[in-house]
Amino acid sequence: MKDKILDGKALADKLNLSLKEDISKVVDRIGIKPKLVTIIIGDDPASKVYLNMKKRTGALVGIESDILELDENVSEEKIAEEINKLNSDSNVHGILLELPLPKSHASNALKYIEIISPKKDVDGLTPVNKGKLYDYDENLAPCTPTGIITLLEYYNIELKGKEVVIVNRSNLVGKPLIFMMLKRNATISVCHTSTINIENHMRRADILVVAVSHPNFVTKEKIKEGAIIIDVGINRVNGKLCGDINFNDVYEKSGKIAPSPGGIGPLTVHFLLHNTFTAYKNQIGDI
Numbered sequence: 406m407k408d409k410i411l412d413g414k415a416l417a418d419k420l421n422l423s424l425k426e427d428i429s430k431v432v433d434r435i436g437i438k439p440k441l442v443t444i445i446i447g448d449d450p451a452s453k454v455y456l457n458m459k460k461r462t463g464a465l466v467g468i469e470s471d472i473l474e475l476d477e478n479v480s481e482e483k484i485a486e487e488i489n490k491l492n493s494d495s496n497v498h499g500i501l502l503e504l505p506l507p508k509s510h511a512s513n514a515l516k517y518i519e520i521i522s523p524k525k526d527v528d529g530l531t532p533v534n535k536g537k538l539y540d541y542d543e544n545l546a547p548c549t550p551t552g553i554i555t556l557l558e559y560y561n562i563e564l565k566g567k568e569v570v571i572v573n574r575s576n577l578v579g580k581p582l583i584f585m586m587l588k589r590n591a592t593i594s595v596c597h598t599s600t601i602n603i604e605n606h607m608r609r610a611d612i613l614v615v616a617v618s619h620p621n622f623v624t625k626e627k628i629k630e631g632a633i634i635i636d637v638g639i640n641r642v643n644g645k646l647c648g649d650i651n652f653n654d655v656y657e658k659s660g661k662i663a664p665s666p667g668g669i670g671p672l673t674v675h676f677l678l679h680n681t682f683t684a685y686k687n688q689i690g691d692i
């Protein structure tokens with residue numbers, strides 16, 4: 406069964422080791438550790454699980470990670486003040502606003518993100534970094550799409566000329582992935598809740614990327630024979646994590662599969678740390 410798996414976990418472990426070496430070489434020389442601060446608003450237990458995972462992996466590669474917890478009732482002014490403090494703290498190299506925000510702040514997400522200094526924007530979501538990606542500059546690009554591209558390239562899956570169908574148009578996943586796929590000469594269709602006959606689009610895909618948060622969204626009738634399937638979705642069903650793809654059903658017909666969990670998730674964490682190191686190097690100067 407293993408030969409069809411695009412093993413994001415194994416790749417992330419390998420990349421984390423090499424990141425650890427790169428970081429230690431620089432830190433040994435200049436004596437300053439890269440530091441990431443994650444701002445979490447409210448008390449979402451799922452977000453806290455991810456935060457702990459990021460913190461653990463950060464410690465493993467040599468990145469200090471702090472968590473700034475703000476109460477759900479915090480004012481907009483206080484959030485802006487805290488972000489500005491981190492912007493001007495030279496010991497902080499990366500700032501991440503944990504998404505999604507609680508309902509009472511959700512409509513302000515872009516407004517808060519715009520306050521983050523583009524130099525410290527390790528999620529690649531500020532207008533400056535989004536604009537750079539439009540010009541194919543991936544220096545600080547969003548972590549999940551970077552993980553997807555890296556996994557495909559690691560397994561030598563050609564993107565040039567391929568029909569790529571992305572079912573998701575969010576700022577974190579689908580939108581940035583469009584530019585990364587275009588840069589690599591793929592032909593892209595983006596599907597969402599208003600797409601008519603979505604199955605017809607999915608069945609055309611040489612490479613299908615799905616992030617809709619619906620377990621069993623993709624079954625074998627909806628894919629082309631030999632398609633590469635990237636499952637980005639994360640769902641919890643009866644206390645167990647699963648993705649958006651019915652893995653057992655599509656396995657035989659697919660060419661290769663990045664499952665969830667174990668595919669894109671660990672690479673997303675890796676690229677958050679990778680971006681923190683990139684932001685650190687950009688700020689420290691030419692090292």
Ligand SMILES: NC(=O)c1ccc[n+]([C@@H]2O[C@H](COP(=O)([O-])OP(=O)(O)OC[C@H]3O[C@@H](n4cnc5c(N)ncnc54)[C@H](OP(=O)(O)O)[C@@H]3O)[C@@H](O)[C@H]2O)c1
Pocket residue numbers: 549572573574575576577578579596597598599600603616617618619637638639640669670671673674
């Ligand atoms: N593995 C990772 O590291 C990682 C990273 C990020 C996200 N995720 C997971 O990926 C999923 C999506 O995250 P997100 O932040 O992008 O969420 P989001 O902002 O809610 O986006 C969901 C996207 O799916 C589309 N969609 C939902 N139901 C659909 C349907 N029935 N048919 C067609 N399109 C549909 C939505 O369309 P509309 O735009 O029309 O609403 C939207 O574009 C979640 O499960 C999340 O946990 C995983």
